Amino acid sequence: MKADDQVSLEAVLKEEIIRMYGEVAENPEAEFHFFHGRDAAERFGYDPAWLDDAPAGAVASFAGVGNPHERARLQPGETVLDLGSGAGLDAIIASRSVGPTGRVIGVDLNPSMCLKAQAHAAATGTTMECHEGRMEEIPLPDGTADVVISNGVINLSFRKRQVVEEIFRVLRPGGRISITDIVSAKQLSQSIVNDPKLWAA
């Protein structure tokens, strides 16, 4: 694929990601081809108490593919980056784990989703800061985070190597990641790569 074509396709993909995951947040009772909401979170082993404590809107909009908290070993006082924070469920759970001396930072492509996540966090008495930004250029200084979590987001990027390098950059030395994501054992066909609706899914 020519570089110009890839840039153009990435722009279309960005719009499709914002549209699709915005629709999950705005219209969570709709049916998507992936499981979402409380059903999905329970399927992946989220503690029901976490879900009971979180705002209904954050739970209903959950569109992850696993449970990054399972092995994150978050400790009070740690700084956590949730890459692709969406409506905020994972950030709220992380905020509970790191407590008032910790810090949770979300990064999301969609600025309205950042506002929604922060409102959901505030409704639970926790705090998170959310930055609009691309995972290929995380808008944070080097060594910011003790832990990076992410849930079903990196697969959406055409530039996964760059994303992984950015995660490495924003982690402090000795920091760690707990990421759940979709991988493919085979090269996807060009028809899938060229279709933003399929790629965004």
Added chain:
Amino acid sequence: MFRLLETAGFRHVKSAVVPGFRFRQQSTQNSAEAFGVKAVMFTAEKPAAA
């Protein structure tokens, strides 16, 4: 992904398939299986000296 993490400098990279992940629609699930699509948990550490 595993290789990307190691190449970037991460250590102790581990991966495990997420049990229970599947697509809602059977046709999508069938296509996903044909491509070996899975949900995977990755953990890794950035070296303390990095």
